[in-house]
Amino acid sequence: MGEVDAKRSRFVRGRGVLAWIAFLIAAVALVARYMPVANHTVLIIGALSPYLMSGAAVAAVLLLLDRRWWSAALALLLLAAAVIVEAPQYLRSGQPPEDSTPIRVLTANLYHGTADPESIATAAREHADLLLVQELSPHLALTLSENYLRSDFPYEVLRPGNYGAGVGIWSRYPIVQSSAITKFALGAITATVRPPGAADVIVASVHIAGPWPQSVDKWREEIAALPGVLERLAAAAGSGAAIVAGDLNATADLKPFRRLLDTGFRDGSPPFRFAATYPANMPVPPLIRIDHILTYNSTATGAYTVRIAGSDHRALGAKVYVPNSR
Numbered sequence: 110m111g112e113v114d115a116k117r118s119r120f121v122r123g124r125g126v127l128a129w130i131a132f133l134i135a136a137v138a139l140v141a142r143y144m145p146v147a148n149h150t151v152l153i154i155g156a157l158s159p160y161l162m163s164g165a166a167v168a169a170v171l172l173l174l175d176r177r178w179w180s181a182a183l184a185l186l187l188l189a190a191a192v193i194v195e196a197p198q199y200l201r202s203g204q205p206p207e208d209s210t211p212i213r214v215l216t217a218n219l220y221h222g223t224a225d226p227e228s229i230a231t232a233a234r235e236h237a238d239l240l241l242v243q244e245l246s247p248h249l250a251l252t253l254s255e256n257y258l259r260s261d262f263p264y265e266v267l268r269p270g271n272y273g274a275g276v277g278i279w280s281r282y283p284i285v286q287s288s289a290i291t292k293f294a295l296g297a298i299t300a301t302v303r304p305p306g307a308a309d310v311i312v313a314s315v316h317i318a319g320p321w322p323q324s325v326d327k328w329r330e331e332i333a334a335l336p337g338v339l340e341r342l343a344a345a346a347g348s349g350a351a352i353v354a355g356d357l358n359a360t361a362d363l364k365p366f367r368r369l370l371d372t373g374f375r376d377g378s379p380p381f382r383f384a385a386t387y388p389a390n391m392p393v394p395p396l397i398r399i400d401h402i403l404t405y406n407s408t409a410t411g412a413y414t415v416r417i418a419g420s421d422h423r424a425l426g427a428k429v430y431v432p433n434s435r
Contacts, residue, residue: 222246
């Protein structure tokens with residue numbers, strides 16, 4: 110065998126190894142979507158699974174180039190499985206009912222209260238009727254209420270805290286009732302708002318404990334408690350709407366998050382799947398969406414993200430259509 114043939118043989122072998130590595134990564138990512146999140150490894154692989162599963166396409170192309178037909182067919186089957194599990198999140202219909210009223214909802218993590226108040230206020234004035242926030246510090250709550258939001262958002266329910274534990278709701282519409290949810294260490298509150306022409310709407314700002322870099326145990330405990338909270342909010346809403354928004358520290362590709370959707374709530378609609386919110390303070394665009402707008406007896410459309418100066422999250426917004434008053 111000549112030197113050229115030897116180099117070509119090594120190149121082909123290397124391409125084959127790369128193909129199987131890509132296949133293995135994609136297969137592990139697909140499996141991780143259905144595993145309990147018991148550790149950081151499953152958490153990271155599951156959260157990044159839409160990207161990692163694209164390894165099946167890489168493997169298929171490389172194996173086809175090498176004319177390894179049966180191996181390429183296996184890679185194409187894996188790619189098909191990946192498309193099947195991801196496609197519903199892109200294709201689900203989000204058409205609002207005719208007898209409904211649109212409300213603009215914006216949720217934002219304020220990064221331990223260090224986000225720029227003018228940037229927050231600008232985003233709220235331009236994009237929101239309801240502003241739901243997390244990591245609201247006492248100082249930032251006072252600054253926003255006194256200097257930035259009161260004229261446009263005269264109604265508020267605030268539960269500020271230190272070290273990322275504060276939550277709040279600002280509303281253009283009257284708030285007729287509010288309460289705290291005590292199950293979550295970083296805070297959660299609800300408010301019943303009365304939009305003109307619409308039935309009363311229950312809204313909640315929720316922040317689930319982070320699973321990183323600390324142990325995932327507290328996160329597992331809190332996200333397991335959230336379905337019960339959602340079911341109670343749905344029962345309280347009755348024929349009206351409920352909207353739960355905030356930093357849930359989970360993507361739609363994690364099994365514990367998808368259990369939330371067994372309660373009758375929906376995780377927005379296209380193009381929600383493309384609205385990545387985290388991390389927002391890096392040189393590259395955000396990769397994942399851990400902020401969510403969950404809707405019950407209502408329909409969210411037109412998702413978008415908004416940069417908030419000084420925050421490590423982008424705000425997530427949508428227009429939510431809620432039932433009209435009877």
